[in-house]
Each structure stands twice: as C-alpha cells, then as structure tokens.
Amino acid sequence: MHSIRLTFPNGCRKAVTLSYDDGKESDRKMIQLMNTYGLKGTFNLSAEKFSQKGSFLDYIEAKEVAALYNGHEVACHTYNHATTTLLPKQELISEILANRTVLENLVHYPVRGFAYPMGVFSEEVKNTLAVCGLDYARTTRTTNRFDLPNDLFEWSATCHHNEDLMERTNAFILRDRPTVLSLFYLWGHSYEFEEQNNWALFEAFCKKISGQKDIWFATNIEIVDYLEAFRRLYFAADNSFVVNPSNVAVSLLVNENSLISVDANETVFLNGVVCSTEGLEETPI
Ligand SMILES: [Zn+2]
Secondary structure, eight states: OOOEEEOSGGGOSEEEEEEEESOBTTHHHHHHHHHHHTOOEEEEEOGGGTTOOOSSSOBOOGGGHHHHTTTSEEEEOOTTOOOGGGSOHHHHHHHHHHHHHHHHHHHOSOOOEEEOGGGOOOHHHHHHHHHTTOOEEEEEEEOSSOOOOSOGGGEEESEETTTTHHHHHHHHHHOOOTTSOEEEEEEEOHHHHHHTTOHHHHHHHHHHHHTOSSEEEOOHHHHHHHHHHHHHOEEOTTSSEEEEOSSSOEEEEETTTEEEEEOTTEEEETTTEEEETTEEEEOOO
C-alpha cells in the first residue's frame, strides 16, 4: 500500500500567512511592502468605518478596497467594529451580513473570513458566524507555535508582530520537522507600525521570510480551502488511486519520495497513470 502524506503546494512543508485588522490608511504601505516581497495576507474590515476619521490614522475609502487588497483576502470584522458578545443575536447577525454585503459588492467574491473585534467571542458567537456563511474566525490570542488550526472558529496566531517577531521568524526558518506541516501566522494592525515608528521591523520580517524557498505564502482563506480540498479527496481503500472533486489542486507526498499534484477534478492512479477530464497522461511515480 502506498503511503500518502499531505504537503502544502509544490511540496512545501511551511506556510506563512498574515491577518491585519481595521482597514486604516497604513494598510496602503503595508500592502506595498507585502507585494514587493511576495507575502500574502488577510485584511479584516468594518465597512461602516470607510472614510471615517480615526483616533490615530483615518480609515481607507470604500472605492479603493478592490484595488488595494487585490491579491490578498478581504475578510470581516463586525460592520461597525462592535464587540460580538455585547449584541443581541439578531443584531450580531445583521452586523455580519451587512458587512459581508458591502464588502462583497466591492471585491466581487464571497467574504468568508472573520476576526473577532477586541478578540472577544463565545461558543454562541462561533455558531452564529457559521450560520452567517463564514468559514473561519481569528482570535487575538497568540500561541507561539507553528501549528495548523484545530478549530477554524478559534484560530489563534503564532504571534503579534510586537512579540519577538524576528526571533520567531528565525526559529521558523530553522525549524526542521519534515513529518509535519508548519504555519507561521502573524497578526496585528498596520497602524501600529506607524504609531510605534517601526516599519523597519515589518520590512526586515518581509525580507527575511521572502528569501526562503520552501515556504508557501497564502491568505487565510487559501489555507482553509487547501486543507478542505485535502479533506474532500477520495482515496481508494488501498491508496491505489485518489480523486479530487474540488477546484483546488492538492500536493501529496507518495511513499516519502514522490511528490504528486492531484489537480482539480482529477483522478490520479498511483501505478503511474493520470486520468483527467482532458484525457490520459503518464506521470512518473
Ligand atoms: Zn479591530
């Protein structure tokens, strides 16, 4: 029987994702740096705040959302940044759906992620988010670990950027755990770099991490969709073939030495023949 293990795309064993909140104008500089270095992230926005004056920096404008966050993920806070556990349930639902509706009309894709404003949540809130069509939610807790999430509605970051970022970055780079998949999940607010005058820290992080070849840079939802695509694979009882019914290609390590990609809507026979919707082709396994 073939042994099969999930890897990140292209056989990567490590992934990096960012999650930044509130949508203030400092996101422009942050995204410019992320794009320069090829990092990907998720930005949690409250639509009612667009164009408002902020206590430190102002909020971005609705009209710039689609272009500014292009290539990254737009996700939800509550509509006006209300704390989830302080609202009647129907108001929480309308806060989430109103926010999703405005954001989706700007970016033209389903907005499926959430970050708990002030980090506050409960089991009831988690259930309500799922009912409102969301697929994951980030807390403000940090784990100082590089684990994949157990509970997608209680997804905690590795660290905030003010928590020994470069030490943790070095630890992640040096981490040598070939039998597990490791995720470095960074969170914060871009205005904090402006407030604390430490953009150099963020650029040093981008530069250091982007120089690594074995890392998959992804948005939060890309990680969620990738893990879900793996979960949905159908394997033969003896692992002799695998069917991918999803629209996300999944990379698998076979017998600890052959990397294969099971593409969208494809069946891969591990005796060496690929049967796809385009026809049959040989693959070296
Ligand atoms: Zn916030």
